[in-house]
Amino acid sequence: MASPILPSLGLGSGINTSSIVDALVAAEKQPKQAQITRQLNSNTASISAIGTLTSALSAYQASLDKLKSSTSPAFLAFAATSSDTKFVTATASNTAVSGTYAIEVGSLATASKIASKPLGIGTAITAGQLTISQGSGASQVDYTVDIGSGATLQSVRDSINSTLQSKGITANIINDGTDSRLVLSSTTTGANSDLSTSGIPELIIDGTSKMTGSGGGYINALAADAAFTVDGMSMTSKSNTVDQAISGLSFNLVAAGSSTVTVGTNTDGLKTSVQSFVDAYNNLIKTINTLTKTTEDADGKLTKTAPLTGDASVRGLLSSLRNELVVPASGGNGQLKVLSQLGINTVQADGTLEFNSTTFTSALTDKKLGSEIQNLFNANDGLLSRMSNAIAPYTGSDGIFASRSKTLEATKKSLATQQANLDVRITNLTASLSKKYNAMDALVGKLKATASNITSMFDAMNAQKANS
Structure with a gap:
């Protein structure tokens, strides 16, 4: 740090007083500055890591909510397709039966x-x-x-x-x-x-x-029931959404006309839903791994840690998530109890899930487990609800990570205050030392001037004596 008062060399003494002041100030500042910088870097990294993890948890919860949607249900064992959606659209539930149904819409409910x-x-x-x-x-x-x-x-x-x-x-x-x-x-x-x-x-x-x-x-006509036929049988409905005519099948009457509705095993849809869960879980785990990983050298010595390495809260979160993966399905008398029966296993070294499509297809075609998948995932105490409950303590405005963020922000402000106080102290120290060395330099300059005058006087006297 260059002195704000003295030039690089003392005018009186010829000594580089600025360097002396800089060295003394640096010796005083360096330990505290290193501590603040180290703590600030760690704090900033932790704030960023908690923010990243919170975003990852929000994304995971959004994926769970989408899979639990009542308007666009996932994990349906059967799929219904309409030959002409201009007249009829349909959705099959887990109680549907494979087959085809000829539906003719005479008039819509008004x-x-x-x-x-x-x-x-x-x-x-x-x-x-x-x-x-x-x-x-x-x-x-x-x-x-x-x-x-x-x-x-x-x-x-x-x-x-x-x-x-x-x-x-x-x-x-x-x-x-x-x-x-x-x-x-x-x-x-x-x-x-x-x-x-x-x-x-x-x-x-x-x-x-x-x-x-x-x-x-x-105006125009009285309110009326919809009139339609299913396989030639005449029916009426007060609503254009009909969910009682065919067991396990709900269909919407769109306009007067004919359509054939086909119900079959929803293999592709089920696979997509299960893959969506696996992908959502793996994305969260990969984020956590990045925030907690360690780096070792060739001798196995730790050389670098991530911001949340060894964090107790993160370990608790991981433990909660992994526990839910192995809880058997409850309710019902079905054969499907655990994820491994669908080809979902935690065999990856990084803790992510592996989805074996061959095992999954066999579970649907050979073991006929398709109708039980929704209960495994979407029952009141199914996997998706349990996963939501597992992450709930860590999310939200009063969750564990929100509290951590507040604490880290408070620490950040404290470090900023410490830095400001250190800067003031160093500025005052620099000014004080510069003043002292300036005074010393001036005194030395006066002494050198006095010595020079005395020397000149003796030289003059010696010269006068020699000439006499």
Whole structure:
């Protein structure tokens, strides 16, 4: 560190006082600076490692959630394909039976849509309670909407939507350029689900009568059941999603027309699902291995460690994950109990899983274990749920690694404070030593000047004596 006060050589003494100050300051600073730098590098590496591991755990949890999805279920033993998805789409469950089914859609299930009588744009709406009824007889359901004074069609529409939209009933306004009608729609399909209104004179609608030019009523047609046939047998359904007609098979009626639905063993789908789990698990393990690995020289001596080498929390996480891999499946009377029956084994030296497709195919074709795979993975206490529970203590805003991150960040701030304090102390020390050596240099300079003067005087006296 160059002195901010003295040049490289003392003007008075001729001694390099800057080098002396630099050496003294360096001797004072180096031990503490080395400690701070070492701790800061370790802290920074640990923060990065915890962040990487947290991201890997989040990715693993996302993969588990995808495999547990109820809307796009994985591990289905059977697959259903439709010859024409413009008319019918289908999904098979684990209770399905292989076969083909001819489905002809005659008409789709429809919902109720009604409109009020024509009203002038400036028509005042009577205050009170509007009753909206759906269905009739024992199945009728009534909803009420409060209509305040000074209401307009727009405010009535908004009141209905804010009150009943969650019930599947919505309102809008249609204007023909002269008059307006309040239009009510329902998402509930099937016969006897028609809407009607009462309670407000201007908005009374008989949902069983067709709308006319001057009166309200249903638009186009009453709500109706879907009509279709399965292998020639006539059936109806209140919904366009049918899950009771064929055991283990759910199909959606899309439009009038014919399609053949084929149900067969879902070999490819099951293999893809199992491979997805194996890949997700292996990606997490590989990340952990990278963050905990050690490097040895040719003699087996440790030369380098990763940021989380020997970390107790990581060891606990790995232990929890590995334990879940060997827990036998519970529930049911099936033969499939452990992952090894599907060709999934922990035989890799790095702890990752190996997936043997030959063993897996044999489990499906020879041992007929396909229908049991979903229970092994997706039961309430299946592998996916247990894995989620195993990593839960380590993730989240109050998890183990989140707490570690907070501690590391606090340490980082402490080290920054220590560095700032050291810099101030070194600056003050440099100034103090420079002042002292500057004073010394000035004193030496004066002494040298005095000595030079005395020498000159004696030389002059000697010269005068010699000349006399």
